[in-house]
Amino acid sequence: xxxxxxxxxxxxxxxxxxxxxxxxxxxxxxxxxxxxxxxxxxxxxxxxxxxxxxxxxxxxxxxxxxxxxxxxxxxxxxxxxxxxxxxxxxxxxxxxxxxxxxxxxxxxxxxxxxxxxxxxxxxxxxxxxxxxxxxxxxxxxxxxxxxxxxxxxxxxxxxxxxxxxxxxxxxxxxxxxxxxxxxxxxxxxxxxxxxxxxxxxxxxxxxxxxxxxxxxxxxxxxxxxxxxxxxxxxxxxxxxxxxxxxxxxxxxxxxxxxxxxxxxxxxxxxxxxxxxxxxxxxxxxxxxxxxxxxxxxxxxxxxxxxxxxxxxxxxxxxxxxxxxxxxxxxxxxxxxxxxxxxxxxxxxxxxxxxxxxxxxxxxxxxxxxxxxxxxxxxxxxxxxxxxxxxxxxxxxxxxxxxxxxxxxxxxxxxxxxxxxxxxxxxxxxxxxxxxxxxxxxxxxxxxxxxxxxxxxxxxxxxxxxxxxxxxxxxxxxxxxxxxxxxxxxxxx
Amino acid sequence: xxxxxxxxxxxxxxxxxxxxxxxxxxxxxxxxxxxxxxxxxxxxxxxxxxxxxxxxxxxxxxxxxxxxxxxxxxxxxxxxxxxxxxxxxxxxxxxxxxxxxxxxxxxxxxxxxxxxxxxxxxxxxxxxxxxxxxxxxxx
Amino acid sequence: xxxxxxxxxxxxxxxxxxxxxxxxxxxxxxxxxxxxxxxxxxxxxxxxxxxxxxxxxxxxxxxxxxxxxxxxxxxxxxxxxxxxxxxxxxxxxxxxxxxxxxxxxxxxxxxxxxxxxxxxxxxxxxx
Numbered sequence: 001x002x003x004x005x006x007x008x009x010x011x012x013x014x015x016x017x018x019x020x021x022x023x024x025x026x027x028x029x030x031x032x033x034x035x036x037x038x039x040x041x042x043x044x045x046x047x048x049x050x051x052x053x054x055x056x057x058x059x060x061x062x063x064x065x066x067x068x069x070x071x072x073x074x075x076x077x078x079x080x081x082x083x084x085x086x087x088x089x090x091x092x093x094x095x096x097x098x099x100x101x102x103x104x105x106x107x108x109x110x111x112x113x114x115x116x117x118x119x120x121x122x123x124x125x126x127x128x129x130x131x132x133x134x135x136x137x138x139x140x141x142x143x144x145x146x147x148x149x150x151x152x153x154x155x156x157x158x159x160x161x162x163x164x165x166x167x168x169x170x171x172x173x174x175x176x177x178x179x180x181x182x183x184x185x186x187x188x189x190x191x192x193x194x195x196x197x198x199x200x201x202x203x204x205x206x207x208x209x210x211x212x213x214x215x216x217x218x219x220x221x222x223x224x225x226x227x228x229x230x231x232x233x234x235x236x237x238x239x240x241x242x243x244x245x246x247x248x249x250x251x252x253x254x255x256x257x258x259x260x261x262x263x264x265x266x267x268x269x270x271x272x273x274x275x276x277x278x279x280x281x282x283x284x285x286x287x288x289x290x291x292x293x294x295x296x297x298x299x300x301x302x303x304x305x306x307x308x309x310x311x312x313x314x315x316x317x318x319x320x321x322x323x324x325x326x327x328x329x330x331x332x333x334x335x336x337x338x339x340x341x342x343x344x345x346x347x348x349x350x351x352x353x354x355x356x357x358x359x360x361x362x363x364x365x366x367x368x369x370x371x372x373x374x375x376x377x378x379x380x381x382x383x384x385x386x387x388x389x390x391x392x393x394x395x396x397x398x399x400x401x402x403x404x405x406x407x408x409x410x411x412x413x414x415x416x417x418x419x420x421x422x423x424x425x426x427x428x429x430x431x432x433x434x435x436x437x438x439x440x441x442x443x444x445x446x447x448x449x450x451x452x453x454x455x456x457x458x459x460x461x462x463x464x465x466x467x468x469x470x471x472x473x474x475x476x477x478x479x480x481x482x483x484x485x486x487x488x489x490x491x492x
Numbered sequence: 493x494x495x496x497x498x499x500x501x502x503x504x505x506x507x508x509x510x511x512x513x514x515x516x517x518x519x520x521x522x523x524x525x526x527x528x529x530x531x532x533x534x535x536x537x538x539x540x541x542x543x544x545x546x547x548x549x550x551x552x553x554x555x556x557x558x559x560x561x562x563x564x565x566x567x568x569x570x571x572x573x574x575x576x577x578x579x580x581x582x583x584x585x586x587x588x589x590x591x592x593x594x595x596x597x598x599x600x601x602x603x604x605x606x607x608x609x610x611x612x613x614x615x616x617x618x619x620x621x622x623x624x625x626x627x628x629x630x631x
Numbered sequence: 632x633x634x635x636x637x638x639x640x641x642x643x644x645x646x647x648x649x650x651x652x653x654x655x656x657x658x659x660x661x662x663x664x665x666x667x668x669x670x671x672x673x674x675x676x677x678x679x680x681x682x683x684x685x686x687x688x689x690x691x692x693x694x695x696x697x698x699x700x701x702x703x704x705x706x707x708x709x710x711x712x713x714x715x716x717x718x719x720x721x722x723x724x725x726x727x728x729x730x731x732x733x734x735x736x737x738x739x740x741x742x743x744x745x746x747x748x749x750x751x752x753x754x755x756x757x758x
Contacts, residue, residue: 004579004584004585007579007584007585011572011575011576011585014568014572015568015569015572015573015576017565017568018564018565018566018567018568018569019565019569020565021561021564021565022561022562022565022566024561059584059585060584061584061585061586062578062583062584062585062586062587062588063583063584063587063589133713133716137716137720140720140723140724144720144723144724144727147727147731148727151731151734156735156738156739157751157754159731159734159735159738160735160739160747160751162731163666163728163731163732163735166724166727166728166731167660167669167670167673167728170673170677170724171657171660171673171676174676174677174680177680177717178653178680178683181680181683181684181687181710184687184710185687190709301758302758362758523697523698524697525697527715529715529718529719614719621726621730624730625729625730625733
């Protein structure tokens with residue numbers, strides 16, 4: 001049984017989704033979702049422990065050996081991302097019941113959970129697979145169910161947000177397919193390990209360079225790298241709170257994982273990343289994103305939109321780490337991938353609790369909410385401090401690693417820009433804290449009580465994880481450094 | 493479309509042949525062009541033709557929402573289920589060779605069952621999409 | 632070398648068509664404000680990718696990849712399979728996009744990009 005876990009963790013949610021369609025009753029469907037997502041988390045943890053102890057796992061679907069068949073290949077990097085995706089999937093599913101009842105009409109609940117499971121399948125499949133076209137299939141599974149999830153939002157702007165995400169996301173995925181096709185033309189294989197072996201011979205041809213260009217642009221659209229982030233703010237703002245929490249923590253992170261796979265593993269045996277200036281361009285765009293997105297976030301009155309722009313900035317940090325092309329840079333990017341997922345998940349879950357009670361996430365409705373919903377806003381404060389990068393939280397670990405990596409690369413200006421942009425984060429987080437705690441409760445405000453326990457426990461769970469992994473960094477930073485070393489060690 | 497007797501008669505005559513052709517495409521997928529997706533779409537087109545000519549109310553009696561939902565889920569479960577059966581028989585996921593007594597027949601059975609699952613889901617999906625779009629003017 | 636040979640015609644004709652369709656589809660997506668036209672543009676864009684894969688799969692002198700008596704050289708079947716998958720993905724995306732357009736029409740009363748932006752701005756200013 002153990003040896004089948006790599007595929008089971010992807011297939012179980014895939015099979016649970018049609019069962020949800022057939023079952024239809026909201027409570028059963030939610031119960032099934034929670035059961036399946038925690039089972040998947042258990043499976044993923046077992047796989048991760050196996051990989052960390054015994055090395056890369058290869059699983060051949062249909063018993064056709066690679067490169068003829070599709071192979072699932074789980075190495076340290078995949079295990080790392082699988083862990084965070086399945087953890088977020090399970091936690092958000094447990095949180096979901098009360099929030100979904102509030103925000104989505106009753107007759108659509110089973111559709112919500114079906115798409116949630118399909119999105120989780122797609123994300124896990126993207127991470128586990130070792131075949132580049134199989135990755136595209138899972139990418140589209142997660143994207144299509146993601147568009148549907150976003151469109152379930154109660155505000156009518158959710159529909160246009162989902163439509164725009166659909167158009168831009170499909171263009172991104174199609175660019176990926178074009179790039180893949182050009183690579184297949186030159187090498188004759190789709191298996192990523194095989195591609196890594198064959199690319200160094202053909203990398204100097206124009207076809208491969210064009211392929212790299214298409215792959216970069218296509219994946220940057222999915223990653224929401226500035227200036228290709230235009231779909232993100234509206235999509236995160238108008239989606240249901242549960243969807244925002246789930247997708248903000250996972251969808252872009254897995255897209256970053258795919259980028260790392262392509263740049264460091266498939267193209268790892270070549271120097272094209274550094275030679276062609278791709279790294280410099282990404283670094284420039286990442287830094288631009290860090291600043292511009294943070295500044296725009298300061299001026300937002302809708303808190304979800306503010307956090308969405310903040311996400312664009314944080315993705316800038318992750319991509320900055322990746323563009324440094326060094327073990328410390330790559331591990332900084334990877335550790336921020338994990339940490340940011342935890343931070344944003346906690347923040348959006350807290351906002352979901354607020355929306356449940358208040359019916360709004362506009363900052364003007366938040367006066368004095370800190371005293372009326374102390375536990376919820378407490379979790380929000382922890383997330384906010386982590387976002388800024390206060391010591392003892394995960395945000396500090398990532399920023400510290402990133403600055404170290406920048407110093408190592410002798411890029412002093414870049415290293416100084418990192419704390420500078422954190423200062424902007426202080427501005428927009430402080431705005432919220434000031435209104436929530438320091439302003440008096442207006443007489444006309446409705447009286448609200450604390451969020452229900454079913455939502456508070458997952459929120460605090462993630463918030464405490466954000467603190468725990470800031471203190472004990474063995475799991476996150478240790479694995480990130482290992483993964484970075486094996487990736488930079490040369491394409492295998 | 494009550495007075496238009498030509499389309500009504502022609503579609504009544506053609507519908508069984510369309511369904512038969514869809515089944516032909518489905519089961520000849522491993523010898524010629526065809527397979528689950530194409531067959532599912534052709535099968536659905538017969539029902540959509542019926543819905544166009546005879547009206548959505550009649551079409552809904554033929555295919556009630558519960559039937560469509562169950563077929564949608566069933567197809568995916570057949571597909572993944574075949575893979576799981578392969579795992580239970582000792583091979584990896586989606587290994588067809590272990591399904592029967594020898595690899596050749598196992599491959600045949602595996603491919604055909606998989607395509608059946610695909611065809612079912614695609615048929616249900618196409619019909620559902622059409623019924624949802626066509627039912628819009630009710631509001 | 633004549634002008635046409637310089638361009639690689641007639642051997643590279645397929646790839647020129649691919650580029651033309653790709654750019655045409657992309658242009659439609661960007662420039663047209665009607666939401667349904669954008670989806671049509673997206674479709675054209677995806678079709679160019681299908682052509683790319685199938686063109687590269689053709690083997691010189693090979694026939695269609697269907698087993699038949701007496702034929703020894705077949706085109707590469709793998710791109711055909713990839714394109715089947717991609718077509719299905721394209722159909723699903725189109726269906727989802729059109730469903731969204733229908734609902735947007737119900738909610739906003741229009742499917743023109745500019746008018747929808749105006750309505751959204753008004754909603755935001757009122758908030």
